[in-house]
Amino acid sequence: MHAKVYSATTVGIDAHEVQVEADLSFGMIKFYIVGLPDKAINESKDRIRAAIKNSGIRLPERLITVNLAPASLKKEHILFDVPIAVAILQAAKLIDLAPAFIAETMFLGELSLDGSIRSVKGVLSIAHGALKAGKKRIIIPKANTHEASLIKGIDIIGVESLPELVAYLRGELVIEPTPSSFDNVQTTLQNHLLDFDQVKGQILAKRALQIAAAGRHNILFLGPPGSGKTMLAKRFATILPPMSFDEIIETTKIYSIAGQLGKSSLMVHRPFRAPHHTISQAGLVGGGSNPRPGEISLAHNGVLFLDELTEFNRSTLEVLREPLENSKVLISRASCSVEFPTNFLLVAALNPCPCGYYGDKKKKCVCTEQKISNYISKLSGPLLDRIDLHINVSAVNYEEIKSVELQSMSSAQMLELVNGAVALQERRFGAMRNAFMSSTQIEQFCKLTDRAESVVKLAFDRLGLSMRGYHKILKIARTIADLDQSEQIDRKHIQEAIMYRSLDQKLEA
Numbered sequence: 001m002h003a004k005v006y007s008a009t010t011v012g013i014d015a016h017e018v019q020v021e022a023d024l025s026f027g028m029i030k031f032y033i034v035g036l037p038d039k040a041i042n043e044s045k046d047r048i049r050a051a052i053k054n055s056g057i058r059l060p061e062r063l064i065t066v067n068l069a070p071a072s073l074k075k076e077h078i079l080f081d082v083p084i085a086v087a088i089l090q091a092a093k094l095i096d097l098a099p100a101f102i103a104e105t106m107f108l109g110e111l112s113l114d115g116s117i118r119s120v121k122g123v124l125s126i127a128h129g130a131l132k133a134g135k136k137r138i139i140i141p142k143a144n145t146h147e148a149s150l151i152k153g154i155d156i157i158g159v160e161s162l163p164e165l166v167a168y169l170r171g172e173l174v175i176e177p178t179p180s181s182f183d184n185v186q187t188t189l190q191n192h193l194l195d196f197d198q199v200k201g202q203i204l205a206k207r208a209l210q211i212a213a214a215g216r217h218n219i220l221f222l223g224p225p226g227s228g229k230t231m232l233a234k235r236f237a238t239i240l241p242p243m244s245f246d247e248i249i250e251t252t253k254i255y256s257i258a259g260q261l262g263k264s265s266l267m268v269h270r271p272f273r274a275p276h277h278t279i280s281q282a283g284l285v286g287g288g289s290n291p292r293p294g295e296i297s298l299a300h301n302g303v304l305f306l307d308e309l310t311e312f313n314r315s316t317l318e319v320l321r322e323p324l325e326n327s328k329v330l331i332s333r334a335s336c337s338v339e340f341p342t343n344f345l346l347v348a349a350l351n352p353c354p355c356g357y358y359g360d361k362k363k364k365c366v367c368t369e370q371k372i373s374n375y376i377s378k379l380s381g382p383l384l385d386r387i388d389l390h391i392n393v394s395a396v397n398y399e400e401i402k403s404v405e406l407q408s409m410s411s412a413q414m415l416e417l418v419n420g421a422v423a424l425q426e427r428r429f430g431a432m433r434n435a436f437m438s439s440t441q442i443e444q445f446c447k448l449t450d451r452a453e454s455v456v457k458l459a460f461d462r463l464g465l466s467m468r469g470y471h472k473i474l475k476i477a478r479t480i481a482d483l484d485q486s487e488q489i490d491r492k493h494i495q496e497a498i499m500y501r502s503l504d505q506k507l508e509a
Contacts, residue, residue, distance in 0.1 A: 001023070001024045001025070001062075001091045001092065001093065002021065002022070002023045002024075002091055003021070003022050003087050003088075003090035003091035004019055004020065004021045004022075004087065004102065005019075005020050005083050005086050005087045005090065005097075005102055005105070005107055006018070006019060006020070006083070006102070006103075006105065006106050006107070006135070007019075007020050007079060007080055007082075007083035007106055007107050007108050008079070008106055008108065008126045008129055008130065009073070009075055009076065009077060009079060009122075009126075010077065010121075010122040010125050010126065010257055011073075011336065011338060012257075012291075012338045012339050012340055013125055013250065013253045013254055013257055013293075013340065013341070014125065014129065015122075015125045015126040015128065015129025015130070016073055016129070017106075017129070017133055018068055018069065018070075018073070018075065018080070018083075019067075019068075019069040019070075020066065020067075020068060020080060020083040020084055020086075020087045020107075021066065021067040021068075021069065021087065022064065022065070022066050022067075022084065022087035022088045022090070022091045023064070023065045023066075023067075023091060024060065024062040024063070024064055024088070024091045024092055025062060025063050025065070026062065026063065027062070027063035029061050029062070029063065030063055030064070031045040031048075031049065031064045031066075032045075032063075032064070032065045032066065033045055033066045033068070033084070034065070034066070034067050034068070034071070035066075035067045035068030035069055035070075035071045035075060036068070036071055036072070036073065036074050036075055037068055037075045037080075038074070038075060038076045038290075040076075040077070040078050041068070041075055041076075041078070041080055044078065044080065044081050044084065044111075045064075045066075045084075047081055047110075047111050047112070047113060048081055048084055048085050048088070048111060050113040051081070051085065051111040051112065051113060051114070051115045051162055052085060052088070052089075052115075052162065054113060054114050054115050055115035055161070055162040055163045055166070056163065057089070057094060057162075057166065059088070059092055059094075060092055062092075064088060066084050066087065066088070068080065074336060076290050077120065077121060077122065078110045078120060079108045079109070079110070079120050079122070079126075080108070081109060081110050081111035082107050082108060082109035082110075082111060082117060082139070082162075082165070083106075083107035083108060085111060085162060086107050086165070086169070089166065090102075094166075095166060095169045095170055096170075097169060104135055104136040104137060105135065105136070105137050105138070105139060106126065106130045106135050106137075106138045106139070107138075107139045107140075108120060108123070108126060108138070108139075108140055108141075109139075109140060109141045109159075110141070111162060115161050115162040115163060116160060116161045116162075117141045117142070117159055117160060117161055117162065117165070118141060118143070119141045119143035119144050120140075120141060120144065121256060121257060121258075121259045122253075122256050122257045123140055123141075123144040123147055123148050123256060124147045124148060124150060124151070124249070124252050124253050124256040124261075125253040125256055125257060126138070127140075127148040127150075127151045127154060127156065128151055128249060128253065130154060131151055131153050131154045135154060136154065136155060137154060137155035137156075137157055137177070138154060138155070138156060138157070139157045139159060139165065139168075140156065140157070140158060140159075141158065141159070141160075142158035142159060142160045143158075144158070145158035145178040146181065146266075147252065147256055147261050147266060148178070149178045149179065149180055149181040150180070150181060150248070150249065150252060150266055151180070151249075152180045155177035156177055156178040157175050157177060157178075158175070158178055159175065181266070194234055194235045194238055194411075195235065195238060195410055195411045195412075196235050196238065196239070196409065196410060196411045196414055197409070197410040197411070198235075199228060199231055199232060199235065200396055201228075201396040201397075202227075202228050202232060202393060202396065204391065205221065205228070205232050205391050205393050206232070206409075206414070208389050208391045208500060209232060209236050209239065210239060210414050210417060210418060210483065211389065211476065211479050211480060211483065211500070212236070212345065212347075212388075212389055213236065213239045213240050213241075213345075213414075213415075213418045214417070214418045214421035214422060214425075214434075214479050214482060214483055215421070215425070215433050215434035215435050215475065215476070215478070215479030215482070216345060216433035216434070216435045216436070217345075217388035217389050217434075217435045217475070217476060217479065218324065218345060218346040218347075218348075218386060218387040218388055218389070218435075219345075219346070219347050219348070219387065219388070219389040219390075219391065220309075220347075220348045220349070220350070220384070220387045220389065220390045220391065221233070221347070221348070221349040221350075221391050221393045222349075222350055222351075222352055222390065222391070222392050222393065223349075223351070223352070223392060223393030223394060223395070224351060224352070224356050224357050224360045224363070224394070224395055225351060225356045225357075226395065227393045227394060227395045227396065228393060228396065229307070229349035229393050230305075230307055230349065232393070233274075233303070233305045233307075233347045233349060234272065234305070235411065236272075236303050236305075236345070236347055237269065237270045237271075237272050237302060237303050238411035238415070239411050239414045239415045239418055240270050240302075240303075240345070240415075240418070241415070241418065241419055241422050243267075243268065243269075243270060243301060247301045248266070248267060248268055250300065250301065250341065251267040251270075251271060251300055251301045251302070252266055252267040254293050254297055254298060254300055254340070254341070255267055255271075255298065257292070257293060258292060258293050258298060260298070270301055270302035270303065271298060271299055271300070271301070271302035271303070272299075272302055272303045272305065273295050273298050273299040273302070273303070273304050273305065273344075274304075274305040274306075274307060275295045275304075275306070277306075277307070277308050277311035277312045279295065279312070279316065280316065281315065281316050281319050282294065283295060284296060284316055284319065284320070285297075285319050285320075285323065285329050285331070285342075286329060286331050286338075286340055287331055289333065291331040291333060291336075291338040291340075293340045294329075294340075296320070296323050296329065296342045296344060297329065297340040297341060297342055299342075299344035300340075300341045300342060300343055300344055301343060301344070302344060302345070303344065303345050303346075303347055304344045304345070304346050304347070305347045305348075305349070306346070306347070306348045306349070307348075307349050308349070308350060308351070309348045309349060309350040309379065310350050310351075310375055310376070310378045310379060314378050314379075314380070317379070317380075317383055318380060318383065320346070320383065320386075321382055321383055321386060323342040324342075324346065324386045325386065326342075327341065327342055327343040328340065328341050328342055328343075329342050346387065348387065350379075352372075353365055353367040353371065353372045353375055354367050354371055354372070354375050355367050358372060360394070360395060361394070361395070362395055385468060385469075385472075388435060388472055388475065388476055388500070388501075389476065389500045389501075390500060390501065391500065417483055418483075420482075420483070420485060421479065421482035421483045421485075424482045424485070425482060428445060429441070434475050434476075434478045434479045434482070435475055435479075437471075437475055437478070439471065442471055442474050442475065442478075445478060446474040446475075446477070446478050446489055447487070447488050447489065448488070448489050448494070449488055449489065449490050449491065451490065451491040452477075452488075452489050452490050452491045452493065452494045454491075455491050455494045455495060455498070456470075456473070456474075456494055459473070459494075459498050463498075463501075469501065472501060473494070473497045473498055473501055474489070474497075476496075476497035476500055476501070477489045477493040477494050477496075477497035480493040480496050480497060481493045
């Protein structure tokens with residue numbers, strides 16, 4: 001007696017279909033699982049036996065062999081208890097599923113000894129993969145329906161126990177598919193508690209964040225403690241354009257695989273991740289024997305905030321260089337290589353010296369030149385070179401706090417300008433942004449006026465710019481011009497762009 005049903009596993013953030021085959025034959029009463037399962041899946045045979053027995057179902061005394069195909073794909077995660085149980089029941093003729101129903105359906109879930117079905121990780125990725133594979137329905141734990149319901153076009157059947165599932169499969173119980181929740185989620189996209197109108201002063205820093213949001217430029221804040229660096233960074237996500245459907249799906253898939261989706265959480269807001277400076281390399285970029293996404297992947301399509309940048313281990317910071325350049329990270333292990341997306345905006349903040357008050361007008365710095373040099377030297381040149389905007393954030397004085405004239409724009413007003421600049425870039429490049437322009441695209445789209453050309457030439461000679469630094473200035477200037485809805489880059493755009501790149505010269509000095 002042989003039966004086959006369908007399930008799936010995740011590799012990275014993508015789902016891979018797995019065929020679950022069960023065979024019952026005469027012989028010694030044993031239970032084998034083959035097909036490259038991990039230890040947790042091998043242990044599932046004891047759970048499945050107990051769950052079936054405690055659900056009031058009596059299996060015939062047979063030799064049970066379960067195969068998870070393809071055998072070349074390593075099977076991990078406790079996803080296969082339910083599909084294995086269904087395949088066994090089908091092979092034992094205790095349920096009778098039509099071939100068409102089996103071909104159109106995916107099963108997944110973890111069984112408890114009493115027959116209840118527990119939630120599992122990665123359901124959103126598998127539901128999305130099932131839709132792309134042409135499946136009509138996916139039968140999953142009831143606790144996972146809130147995340148799977150984000151996917152339109154596939155029936156989400158949530159079950160709480162094995163007896164309930166068997167009754168549904170026998171036609172004795174009707175379970176209505178969970179309706180899609182995506183349309184309801186869209187209405188809450190812009191409900192942010194934080195707003196830039198809560199930040200007094202810091203006009204230059206806010207302007208730089210607006211440029212960073214419009215062109216996807218990484219940004220570094222340098223300033224004394226209490227100047228507002230963290231406050232500014234926490235509000236950055238409020239001026240980023242709303243996530244598209246594909247971005248919501250991709251980001252939520254990462255959180256689903258990492259097991260960090262809350263009970264009713266779908267990633268409709270751009271994520272904001274702020275890891276502590278004691279984080280390890282594996283925690284930052286991902287890793288483990290079974291590779292899991294790190295902080296840079298959890299910040300995908302959102303913001304990664306690294307406060308007290310110089311307190312991070314230098315070797316930990318250096319692993320950011322390739323993900324910043326390529327927007328992805330490849331984690332290789334003996335058993336597999338897994339790729340996670342890392343398209344995040346980096347916001348970094350640091351003090352100018354160990355005591356934090358070098359160059360401050362209110363408090364005197366007590367650090368020696370050697371201490372300051374050692375402190376700044378923790379940051380490598382190649383890493384700083386990947387951060388487009390360098391902003392000096394000074395402490396706010398009392399007059400700025402009370403001044404009515406200096407009251408800044410709200411996040412909604414800033415976002416309106418950002419959306420205008422993004423619309424220009426979408427017509428120009430599609431989904432790409434100015435920060436990722438190639439040298440050919442820079443020549444094509446960064447057209448300078450004569451006055452702007454003369455400023456660039458002067459800056460190139462005086463600042464000793466490298467070709468990469470020159471291109472960075474043009475990219476930033478292109479974004480500033482887009483915020484002004486200008487097709488050509490004028491002198492004022494170049495002058496402002498140079499101002500945001502002058503800090504690296506001071507750091508080198």
